[in-house]
Amino acid sequence: MKLALAVVALGCVAAAAWFFYRAPPAYDWSLPPDIPAPPVPADNPMTTVKVALGRRLFYDNRLSVNGTMSCARCHIQALAFTDGLPRSVGATGEMHPRGAMSLVNVAYASRLTWANNLLAQLEDQALIPLFSSHPVEMGVAGAESALTELFASDEHYRELFPKAFPQDKNPYSILNLVRATSAFVRSIVSFDSAYDRYLRGDAEAMTAAQIRGMDLFFSERLECFHCHGGFNFSDSTTHVDAVVVSAGYHNTGLYNIGGEGAYPPDNTGLLDMTGERRDMGRFRAPSLRNIEVTAPYMHDGSLATLSDVIAHYERGGRKLDEGPYAGDGRRNPYKSEFIRGFELTDKERADLLDFLHALTDRNALENPRWSAPAME
Secondary structure (H helix, E strand, O other): OHHHHHHHHHHHHHHHHHHHHOOOOOOOOOOOOOOOOOOOOOOOOOOHHHHHHHHHHHOOHHHOOOOOOOHHHHOEHHHOOEOOOOOOEOOOOOEOOOOOOOOOOHHHEOOOOOOOOOOOOHHHHOHHHHHOEOOEOOOOOOOHHHHHHHHHHOHHHHHHHHHHOOOOOOOOOHHHHHHHHHHHHHOOOOOOOHHHHHHOOOOOOOOHHHHHHHHHHOOOOOOHHHOOOOOOOOOOEOOOOOOOOOOOEEOOOOOOEOOOOEOOOOOOEOHHHHOOHHHOOEEEOOOOOOHHHOOOEOOOOOEOOHHHHHHHHHHOOOEEOOOOOOEEHHHOOOOOOOOOOOOOOHHHHHHHHHHHHOOOOHHHHHOHHHOOOOOO
């Protein structure tokens, strides 16, 4: 009898423990049924409260060295979380060599940033804008104590950090700052463009011109889809059910300095990581979703419009006749085999441009769940 009572008592204790420490409910991604969920690190599961905390951190100017910028300054929602600049500018005014990449669907990116083949997780990438010094972005290296004091004293953070990380004895940490911000960024998903609705059976979601442009885009004649294929229009894409994770880097013939394949010295692409000459000018192919609003284009913002981008690929590489970067990109010896050039009629060119506009998801650009919260 005593043994039976002890077993019952232990069962009650176990049940109580389960009640207080049960895993959080599955996060609602609100994805269409044909889109798989993105991968999530086991040590940073998605929760609604963690995303809410990350959203507030994402828009907080106090997370920069001089209180002048938040993550959102380089990642503006209306611009698909880019900043509209050729090259981004940090809190201290230092110009970066590359432009800010879109954060929409970045949860599906198998590699992050323009040219780092080792960076595969948002939690690792988030450390770069916060703490890097070459160049300075948010510039808070050395101010870690001030940040954790802010989290412990601000009324909103004092409430949200313990809720987001209930099992941490001291939840006000830099690690949890990174985890929460990453969770928010990971939550920004976009699959409600005219193209998506067309694929889901809405025959009127795309115009006749956009359908013709889609056929061109996915044709072997243009070969756009080789680098910008799949459900996220990028060959560096993964998801929770992925068996093979792809990561594509390509030299598009944007430069050919001196006729020997060189790119500007502050932007040599994957070469910076590998030291292999064959990687000169190779950059990750970004997703084309919401490409209509992310001008200017290419890693350094050197192509102003989508029409310029189409002309670049139509020629098979850009030619610069003068200046320090003069050269014919079409003849770059490291150029991707897919960049061969093609001919388009004026109507086809317009159709292709119309199709790219069909990849815009207004919900991602306007949804208040990803906009700035009231910060007072």
